[in-house]
Amino acid sequence: DTGVSQNPRHKITKRGQNVTFRCDPISEHNRLYWYRQTLGQGPEFLTYFQNEAQLEKSRLLSDRFSAERPKGSFSTLEIQRTEQGDSAMYLCASSVPTGLREKLFFGSGTQLSVL
Amino acid sequence: DQQVKQNSPSLSVQEGRISILNCDYTNSMFDYFLWYKKYPAEGPTFLISISSIKDKNEDGRFTVFLNKSAKHLSLHIVPSQPGDSAVYFCAASSAGNMLTFGGGTRLMVKP
Numbered sequence: 001d002t003g004v005s006q007n008p009r010h011k012i013t014k015r016g017q018n019v020t021f022r023c024d025p026i027s028e029h030n031r032l033y034w035y036r037q038t039l040g041q042g043p044e045f046l047t048y049f050q051n052e053a054q055l056e057k058s059r060l061l062s063d064r065f066s067a068e069r070p071k072g073s074f075s076t077l078e079i080q081r082t083e084q085g086d087s088a089m090y091l092c093a094s095s096v097p098t099g100l101r102e103k104l105f106f107g108s109g110t111q112l113s114v115l
Numbered sequence: 116d117q118q119v120k121q122n123s124p125s126l127s128v129q130e131g132r133i134s135i136l137n138c139d140y141t142n143s144m145f146d147y148f149l150w151y152k153k154y155p156a157e158g159p160t161f162l163i164s165i166s167s168i169k170d171k172n173e174d175g176r177f178t179v180f181l182n183k184s185a186k187h188l189s190l191h192i193v194p195s196q197p198g199d200s201a202v203y204f205c206a207a208s209s210a211g212n213m214l215t216f217g218g219g220t221r222l223m224v225k226p
Contacts, residue, residue, distance in 0.1 A: 004158070033213065040124070042204050042216030043159065056213065091158055101147060101166065104214060106158030 002026060004107035006092050012113045013082055020078045021110045025094030032075050033104060034067055035091040043091055049075060082114045118142045119207050121217035128224050134192040136220050138205030141186065145207040149214065150179060150190045153202045162203075163190070195224045 005024040013019050025032045030051050035043035046065065047057045051072035060066070064082075069075040079086055089111050093104035120139045128134045136150075146167040151159035165172040165179045165188070172179050178191045192199055205217040 006158075035216075040218065042119075042121075042206075042218045043214075045213045045215070048213060093158075101164070102208065102214075103149065103161050103164065106151075106160070108156065108158045 004092055004094050004105055006090075006107035006110050008110055009108065010111045010113075012115065014115050015082060015084060017082055018078065018080045019082055019112065020076050021090055021092075021112075022074060022076050023092030023094075023107060024074045025092070026105055027073075029094035029096050029105070030072070031095045031102075032069055033093040033095070034075070034077050035093065035106075036061070037089040037091055037109070038087075046077075079112075082112075084114045087112055087114045117218075118145075119205055119215050119217040121203075121205055121220050123220050124218070125221040125223070128195045128222065130197055130224055130226050131194045134190075134195045134199065134222055134224065136190040136192075136203050136205075136222065138188050138190075138217055139186060140188075140207050142207070142209065142215075143186070144209040145215075146210070147208050148179070148181060148188050149206045149208075150177075151204045151206060151216075153204065153219070159204055192222075195222075197224045197226050200224045 007022045033048040034046040037043045049069040064080045067077045089109040091109045093106045095104045149164040150162040152162045153159040163177045181188045202219045204219045206214040
């Protein structure tokens with residue numbers, strides 16, 4: 001399978017705990033994106049990387065959220081001190097930008113439930 | 116503020132008929148528009164796109180129309196099939212920036 005892979009598929013945690021999600025993009029894609037989707041809404045942009053450089057992080061929801069892509073391959077998204085409002089689907093996508101025409105390929109997401 | 120809006124949360128269509136999904140945007144800087152389809156428990160998958168230099172793009176049963184003056188685009192599916200039942204998201208971007216998504220429309224195609 002050469003698509004975008006996300007792990008775990010589901011995560012249940014207690015409020016106050018830290019969680020980390022992993023995303024493995026399509027191998028030749030140098031851009032990697034994190035989005036969040038809540039019920040009944042479209043995906044909401046959080047942050048993105050070009051290779052290992054995080055080019056946009058102002059949309060991360062709070063300082064409890066952080067993302068890394070240390071070697072320009074896989075990425076992790078960490079949420080510290082989780083709150084019930086963090087419950088959502090966290091989606092990763094990757095792409096190879098070709099001029100203005102960027103098409104994102106999404107993984108199946110990690111569904112987070114904070115109890 | 117919602118820069119991309121899909122005002123119909125759901126749409127029900129009979130198999131074989133046309134499905135028309137609508138999307139409105141407010142940012143005049145958007146120059147690239149996409150439609151994604153999402154099944155339950157899966158990530159969105161790319162369906163079709165259109166650049167702002169065009170007003171129509173067709174791919175098999177799927178056609179996207181862009182009306183720049185009205186800041187409106189639509190996705191036509193004809194003929195609709197039960198396997199088309201999914202949530203459809205409209206998305207837009209400007210100058211290669213990140214995609215901004217609408218809230219989605221759930222399409223149900225009845226056999």
